[in-house]
Amino acid sequence: MAHINLPEFEQMSPAIQEKARPILEKTGKLGEIFKLLAIDENIYNATDVMVQNYLLKQTHLPYFIKEAIALLISKENSCKMCVDVHKNIAKMLGIDEEQIASILEGIDAMDTEERVKELLRFCIRASRKDNYKITKEDIEHLKNLGWSDKEIVEAVAITGYFNYINTLSNVFGLGEEA
Known part of the structure; x- marks a missing residue:
């Protein structure tokens, strides 16, 4: 259990809800790391850019x-x-x-x-x-x-x-x- 209160979908900004909706539809839940990042839209966005560019895209590795x-x-x-x-x-x-x-x-x-x-x-x-x-x-x-x-x-x-x-x-x- 997280040491701080993590937001549920309804408490997230509309921009983050848009990112969360497909995950919820596919898996039925949001992971704790997603919820933690959703506390601050800037942190969420910066992290999402890293995930997209380092891990999800076909890259050099x-x-x-x-x-x-x-x-x-x-x-x-x-x-x-x-x-x-x-x-x-x-x-x-x-x-x-x-x-x-x-x-x-x-x-x-x-x-x-x-x-x-x-x-x-x-x-x-x-x-x-x-x-x-x-x-x-x-x-x-x-x-x-x-x-x-x-x-x-x-x-x-x-x-x-x-x-x-x-x-x-x-x-x-x-x-x-x-």
Whole structure:
């Protein structure tokens, strides 16, 4: 149960209600993170732009890597709600239960190319408070493995997004039982 009162559909601004209506019609409910963001239309809109551009659009990185980042960073940040949500999203994107389980066991348990593992390790390092210790050589290492500047920037942006959304979820107790 959230640590603050979350608005119900009727309490949301008309603009956010328009975004919420298709979700309600499809699923019958709004998640706690949606309700939390709906408290402030500016925060909702800024977050929605990130979700649309980082996670939903076809971009430089495949969906498998984006969801691996989502799961790994959310696990790293102890955000159970986000892990659970992204396990379901990963399934919808065609990632099977075994792959999801291996991601959650950790990068070394994953059956994927070493270059992908190196990018994911980099993302975990980027998610930590001492990310200022990342060097040009660390980035050059990724580039030598074949990752482009755009792919590296996108991976770090997705990492930053999950630090952001995990912080909101954790601070306000989303997904916790009453």
